[in-house]
Amino acid sequence: MKKDKSEKVNNTENFSPEVFKKIQQARKLQPRTEELISSILSGDVGALSRAITLIESNNPNHFANAKALINVCLSHTKQSIRIGITGVPGVGKSTFIEAFGKHLTRQGKKVAVLTIDPSSSISHGSILGDKTRMEELAKDSNAYVRPSASGETLGGVARKTRETITLCEAAGFDIIIIETVGVGQSEIAVHSMVDFFLLLQIAGAGDELQGIKRGIMEMADAVVINKADGDNVAKAIVAKTELSRALHLFPPKKSEWTPTVSTCSAKTQEGITEIEQIIVNYIETTKNNGYFDRKRAEQNEYWLLETINNQLKEDFFNHPEIRDLLEKTKKAVQNNESSPFAAAQLLLETYFKNKP
Numbered sequence: 618m619k620k621d622k623s624e625k626v627n628n629t630e631n632f633s634p635e636v637f638k639k640i641q642q643a644r645k646l647q648p649r650t651e652e653l654i655s656s657i658l659s660g661d662v663g664a665l666s667r668a669i670t671l672i673e674s675n676n677p678n679h680f681a682n683a684k685a686l687i688n689v690c691l692s693h694t695k696q697s698i699r700i701g702i703t704g705v706p707g708v709g710k711s712t713f714i715e716a717f718g719k720h721l722t723r724q725g726k727k728v729a730v731l732t733i734d735p736s737s738s739i740s741h742g743s744i745l746g747d748k749t750r751m752e753e754l755a756k757d758s759n760a761y762v763r764p765s766a767s768g769e770t771l772g773g774v775a776r777k778t779r780e781t782i783t784l785c786e787a788a789g790f791d792i793i794i795i796e797t798v799g800v801g802q803s804e805i806a807v808h809s810m811v812d813f814f815l816l817l818q819i820a821g822a823g824d825e826l827q828g829i830k831r832g833i834m835e836m837a838d839a840v841v842i843n844k845a846d847g848d849n850v851a852k853a854i855v856a857k858t859e860l861s862r863a864l865h866l867f868p869p870k871k872s873e874w875t876p877t878v879s880t881c882s883a884k885t886q887e888g889i890t891e892i893e894q895i896i897v898n899y900i901e902t903t904k905n906n907g908y909f910d911r912k913r914a915e916q917n918e919y920w921l922l923e924t925i926n927n928q929l930k931e932d933f934f935n936h937p938e939i940r941d942l943l944e945k946t947k948k949a950v951q952n953n954e955s956s957p958f959a960a961a962q963l964l965l966e967t968y969f970k971n972k973p
């Protein structure tokens with residue numbers, strides 16, 4: 618006979634004290650999670666912030682609720698447009714997002730801005746820092762600005778940002794913008810969670826000076842030369858021609874979209890409307906040719922594998938036995954007492970032997 622759920626839980630004498638405690642905890646937390654979910658779905662940004670804090674939490678007691686929250690929100694997300702914005706420090710990303718975001722909220726669109734800041738995982742500080750506040754946009758009732766989780770590995774921050782997107786979509790945001798500093802790995806993480814990837818550049822500095830790797834340029838669906846104002850306008854136009862030429866040398870994209878190059882001034886807001894139009898065209902093209910949905914499906918697969926990779930690595934390196942043994946092994950390898958491959962094998966075997 619199938620047991621009724623309440624009967625299962627009420628009949629607590631069958632459980633060990635630990636399990637009983639967990640049930641009590643779940644009972645205590647569950648209604649709060651349910652309440653939180655319904656507040657998020659009604660668009661309450663206070664509830665959204667609390668939910669993000671919950672998924673960012675490293676406290677194992679929060680994991681079950683965080684998972685439940687994400688699962689419910691996943692089935693309530695509406696189709697949003699996810700835009701990634703990258704570029705070297707100081708290129709004007711935050712200023713651009715503020716201008717672009719205001720332009721969208723004026724049309725009644727709801728805009729959420731998230732950031733991935735790789736520096737926070739290295740120095741526990743932040744390159745983006747205070748400048749990410751985007752004060753004008755943060756005050757806007759149609760906008761939500763959330764800086765990235767700090768003191769984390771890039772993998773951790775990226776996963777949490779990916780989940781935060783889901784929460785923002787459940788809360789009814791139409792456009793999700795993710796800012797990241799164009800200095801390396803974080804672009805790959807952002808690229809794998811957005812529909813449209815925009816690279817901001819400035820005129821007058823060569824690619825090398827802007828620290829933009831060819832790979833990042835290749836990922837861009839649009840390159841925008843910012844700060845095209847005042848004396849900079851002429852230089853920006855020259856840079857636009859040069860960049861268009863450079864982009865032509867790249868192989869055609871799977872999206873069948875030809876990346877655009879344009880100029881804008883986040884400060885004077887010149888060119889912002891044109892960039893919105895480029896994004897609208899991109900979405901139309903890729904929805905029509907099926908790439909939009911295909912890319913999202915591929916991104917889900919990427920995050921599945923990425924999460925497993927990260928979780929395994931984290932679990933391995935945090936295993937107490939491994940931590941001790943690894944320190945000893947490092948020395949043995951440094952002194953040529955053991956080959957790195959044999960040592961790695963030994964560590965892995967020890968890890969799997971000690972798994973429950």
Ligand SMILES: Nc1nc2c(ncn2[C@@H]2O[C@H](COP(=O)(O)OP(=O)(O)OP(=O)(O)O)[C@@H](O)[C@H]2O)c(=O)[nH]1
Nearest residue numbers: 706707708709710711712744745748844882883884
């Ligand atoms: N003239 C001019 N200045 C701009 C423009 N956009 C941004 N700035 C200035 O450039 C500086 C850097 O702008 P941010 O928006 O903070 O740049 P960012 O790329 O977000 O910088 P990080 O977050 O540190 O990577 C600020 O002093 C802005 O006022 C623009 O279109 N024209």
Ligand SMILES: [Mg+2]
Nearest residue numbers: 710711745748
């Ligand atoms: Mg910034």
